[in-house]
Amino acid sequence: MRMTVLVVRVFTDEAGSFGNELGVVLDAAGLPDELGPRLTAHLGFHETVFVDDLAHADLRIFAPTAELPLAGHPLVGVARVLADVTGRVPEVLRPRLVDPVETWQDGELTWIRANTASAPEFAFTQLDSPAEVEALSLPVPGQAPKDQFWAWIDEPAGELRARTFAEALGMGEDEATGSAALLQAQRHGRELTIRQGRGSVLHARPAPQPGWSEVGGRVVDEQERVVEL
Numbered sequence: 001m002r003m004t005v006l007v008v009r010v011f012t013d014e015a016g017s018f019g020n021e022l023g024v025v026l027d028a029a030g031l032p033d034e035l036g037p038r039l040t041a042h043l044g045f046h047e048t049v050f051v052d053d054l055a056h057a058d059l060r061i062f063a064p065t066a067e068l069p070l071a072g073h074p075l076v077g078v079a080r081v082l083a084d085v086t087g088r089v090p091e092v093l094r095p096r097l098v099d100p101v102e103t104w105q106d107g108e109l110t111w112i113r114a115n116t117a118s119a120p121e122f123a124f125t126q127l128d129s130p131a132e133v134e135a136l137s138l139p140v141p142g143q144a145p146k147d148q149f150w151a152w153i154d155e156p157a158g159e160l161r162a163r164t165f166a167e168a169l170g171m172g173e174d175e176a177t178g179s180a181a182l183l184q185a186q187r188h189g190r191e192l193t194i195r196q197g198r199g200s201v202l203h204a205r206p207a208p209q210p211g212w213s214e215v216g217g218r219v220v221d222e223q224e225r226v227v228e229l
Contacts, residue, residue: 001035005043005225010077011176011200011217018199019220020176022077023048026085028060036062038229046174047074057082057090069097070118072178072202072215079103080110080219111216112178113207116186119179122164123147124187130161138165138172148180153195158188162196176200182213 006026009019023043025031028050040048041064050060059078061068068074075093083089083105092100098118104111123146127133130151150162162184164177175197185192185204194202204215 002226002228003031003039005039005048005227006081007222007224008077008081008219009222010073010080010219011178011196011202012220013199013201014218016218016220018175018197019218020073020174020200021045021222022074023225024051024078024081025049026051026054028052033060033067035229036060036067037064039227040064042227042229043225047071049074049078051078051082054082054086057093058096059093060096067097068120070095070101070114070120070179072112072181073176075101075103075112075114076110076178076215076217077219079112083110084221106216108218109203109216110219111214113212113214114182116182116211116213119182120146122180122183124180124184125149127151133161133163136163148177148184150184150194157193158191159193159195160184162194164196173197176202176217178202178215178217181215185213185215186211
């Protein structure tokens with residue numbers, strides 16, 4: 001089977017560097033579920049998105065091991081892809097396994113608003129300094145299956161340094177974890193700037209609805225790929 005995969009990087013820094021790569025397949029309604037994890041693993045990405053209905057933004061999110069209900073960087077990334085393809089930002093995205101997710105553009109940032117009850121469970125381990133976060137290496141002693149290690153860079157400004165390790169999702173280190181950012185916003189009850197991985201930047205804040213959060217970031221295009229599986 002031959003597929004065209006649109007590729008973007010999500011949660012880049014201010015210069016458009018770093019971020020998490022995402023593959024997006026349009027017109028995917030006829031593609032079987034088992035193809036999603038295979039394609040994700042083949043690309044070497046943490047997630048890919050199958051868009052089953054372009055007009056209604058119906059979609060499926062796949063990790064290398066399974067379909068995911070909610071994932072931050074795939075939803076932010078596919079919102080930007082759909083805006084580029086259709087000429088407008090969709091009002092909502094409709095992942096197959098969870099409630100619709102609102103989305104919008106604000107300047108350079110693409111945002112989503114989601115119910116954090118649908119996010120994967122993460123452990124959050126606070127360290128004393130950004131330098132301690134920088135010094136982590138795999139395997140991390142005592143690491144939970146999905147664990148974000150973090151420290152304040154500037155607590156009054158809401159800026160923190162983070163690294164996420166998620167072996168339970170078929171990953172080692174995740175460069176930019178939007179679902180963890182949604183949960184961090186709930187945990188702290190405030191607006192945050194999260195500098196994760198090698199240099200990715202995520203913006204997160206609690207939403208007006210109890211139990212919901214918002215995460216946003218910059219998205220840049222990469223060259224599309226033609227894949228045969």
